[in-house]
Amino acid sequence: MIQKLLFSLLLIIFPLLFLFVLAKKSKSFSRKKPSSSSPLPKAYPLVGHFFAVYPHRDRRHQFSAEVLQNSPSATFVFRGFFRSRRVLTANPAAVQHILKTNFPIYQKGDSFKVPLSDFLGQGIFNADGDNWKFQRQVSSHEFNTKSLRKFVETVVDTELSGRLQPILSIAATNKSVLDFQDILQRFAFDNICKIAFGYDPAYLLPSLPQSKFAVAFDNAVKISSERSTTMITIPWKVKKLLGIGSEKQLAIAISEVRNFATNIVKEKKKELSEKRSLESVDLLSRFLSSGHSDEQFVTDIVISFILAGRDTTSAALTWFFWLVAKNPRVEKEILKEINETSETSSAYNEVKDMVYTHAALCESMRLYPPVPADTKEATSDDVLPEGTVVKKGEKVTYHPYAMGRLEALWGKDWEEYRPERWLEMEDETNKWRFVGRDTYMYPVFQAGPRICLGKEMAFLQMKRVVAGVLRRFRVVPAMAEGVEPEFISYLTSKMNGGFPVTIEKRVETESN
Numbered sequence: 173m174i175q176k177l178l179f180s181l182l183l184i185i186f187p188l189l190f191l192f193v194l195a196k197k198s199k200s201f202s203r204k205k206p207s208s209s210s211p212l213p214k215a216y217p218l219v220g221h222f223f224a225v226y227p228h229r230d231r232r233h234q235f236s237a238e239v240l241q242n243s244p245s246a247t248f249v250f251r252g253f254f255r256s257r258r259v260l261t262a263n264p265a266a267v268q269h270i271l272k273t274n275f276p277i278y279q280k281g282d283s284f285k286v287p288l289s290d291f292l293g294q295g296i297f298n299a300d301g302d303n304w305k306f307q308r309q310v311s312s313h314e315f316n317t318k319s320l321r322k323f324v325e326t327v328v329d330t331e332l333s334g335r336l337q338p339i340l341s342i343a344a345t346n347k348s349v350l351d352f353q354d355i356l357q358r359f360a361f362d363n364i365c366k367i368a369f370g371y372d373p374a375y376l377l378p379s380l381p382q383s384k385f386a387v388a389f390d391n392a393v394k395i396s397s398e399r400s401t402t403m404i405t406i407p408w409k410v411k412k413l414l415g416i417g418s419e420k421q422l423a424i425a426i427s428e429v430r431n432f433a434t435n436i437v438k439e440k441k442k443e444l445s446e447k448r449s450l451e452s453v454d455l456l457s458r459f460l461s462s463g464h465s466d467e468q469f470v471t472d473i474v475i476s477f478i479l480a481g482r483d484t485t486s487a488a489l490t491w492f493f494w495l496v497a498k499n500p501r502v503e504k505e506i507l508k509e510i511n512e513t514s515e516t517s518s519a520y521n522e523v524k525d526m527v528y529t530h531a532a533l534c535e536s537m538r539l540y541p542p543v544p545a546d547t548k549e550a551t552s553d554d555v556l557p558e559g560t561v562v563k564k565g566e567k568v569t570y571h572p573y574a575m576g577r578l579e580a581l582w583g584k585d586w587e588e589y590r591p592e593r594w595l596e597m598e599d600e601t602n603k604w605r606f607v608g609r610d611t612y613m614y615p616v617f618q619a620g621p622r623i624c625l626g627k628e629m630a631f632l633q634m635k636r637v638v639a640g641v642l643r644r645f646r647v648v649p650a651m652a653e654g655v656e657p658e659f660i661s662y663l664t665s666k667m668n669g670g671f672p673v674t675i676e677k678r679v680e681t682e683s684n
Contacts, residue, residue, distance in 0.1 A: 220251030233544045237574035245558040258567045262574040265557040268612035272620035281549020287399035291392045295476030314458045315625045323453040327366045332640040335376045344675040351670040356486040364481030370454030388428035395422040397662035433471045483664035484542040491540035495589045510639045523635045527604045531594035541616045544573035646676040
């Protein structure tokens with residue numbers, strides 16, 4: 173029996189080693205960026221597009237964008253081992269078809285849910301069908317309350333004035349270099365833990381402390397993401413079975429996250445049982461007070477919200493501050509708007525009136541979306557609007573990162589960071605008016621029935637941070653001349669190696 177098992181493993185491993193060696197040999201010419209006239213990747217019998225895809229495994233989103241730029245329909249079918257297929261699209265009609273028209277057909281599917289289930293459980297971002305509908309209904313009700321919005325404003329402003337601004341002031345005085353990506357992640361982590369749990373991890377302090385929960389959360393995100401994006405699933409499944417390597421690390425990280433979260437749920441239950449009325453307005457208190465007392469259900473959904481609230485807003489702001497620093501004209505316009513609105517508006521209206529800043533944030537997410545690609549699995553045979561056949565069980569990926577780089581959608585100047593493409597000047601008031609784009613052309617917050625519940629909350633947080641930072645400081649990238657950050661992605665996008673910056677205090681004449 174053991175001999176048969178070893179023989180079967182050898183039959184799997186030797187072909188994979190052979191393919192790995194060949195792929196390494198093809199690396200030198202496959203990494204070249206294709207021009208607009210470059211041929212599309214070539215498929216081979218049995219291995220499909222493996223030789224084209226494997227050398228780009230560390231830049232898969234950039235490679236996918238290049239392929240879709242060269243595809244006439246902005247849709248391409250990647251072929252895998254033994255005639256398996258994966259459909260990739262940046263076509264807005266196809267995106268609408270997937271996310272709205274034929275929404276019931278395109279689900280998360282096991283290929284997405286299984287790699288992430290240990291970490292996210294049955295939370296809303298890892299759920300399908302009736303489970304998803306129920307969580308969506310519950311969450312939607314809790315998000316659409318004025319009290320939650322006010323709570324979010326209070327949390328953000330407290331973290332901004334009490335922690336972020338003092339840290340930036342110290343850095344400016346000491347002329348020290350900060351990893352601004354790390355700072356923004358810490359800021360977002362404190363915020364979302366307060367909003368979701370009513371718990372303050374105090375992760376953004378001048379000492380930049382380590383937090384077991386935050387570090388474990390990072391590890392769980394990274395390794396779970398690697399699971400979900402790998403071309404070959406056997407290695408991680410074997411490592412999980414044996415409890416070794418990255419799977420051992422993942423198990424430790426998930427245990428830390430879930431134990432921490434479960435303890436908070438228990439403490440919150442106890443706290444609420446001792447109160448006569450609901451005083452807390454965090455999401456956990458809302459869920460528990462509305463009758464949803466199952467600890468695993470509540471823990472799963474709150475962990476999902478932490479993932480969404482921490483990584484997406486910090487990713488969006490990291491790329492935003494880099495783009496603004498590279499474009500002084502845009503920074504000047506944003507600063508002008510911040511100063512004008514702060515003189516005449518309340519905190520609520522200040523955010524509402526920051527039209528140019530809103531456009532600048534949308535433009536930065538066009539080029540660097542927090543979630544660069546999203547994959548669904550077909551539950552039955554289908555045909556996309558441009559004619560691509562999708563078979564039951566096949567994966568279909570729509571690609572916001574590639575969509576933001578299509579000339580057909582954004583014009584010949586698509587590479588430029590230009591917030592004005594989102595704006596029109598009103599003749600009567602001589603002020604900018606924001607002009608939104610179709611959500612299927614710009615699915616950065618998804619679209620259709622699964623459109624992001626936290627979209628407005630995210631813009632509220634980001635605008636408050638932008639105003640609070642740029643009004644007082646200039647963020648200056650501390651990179652070598654000509655060096656640009658590398659876009660990478662786990663479950664959400666990041667700058668590879670962080671975002672080193674120096675901070676400069678603005679003089680009064682500059683900020684007025």
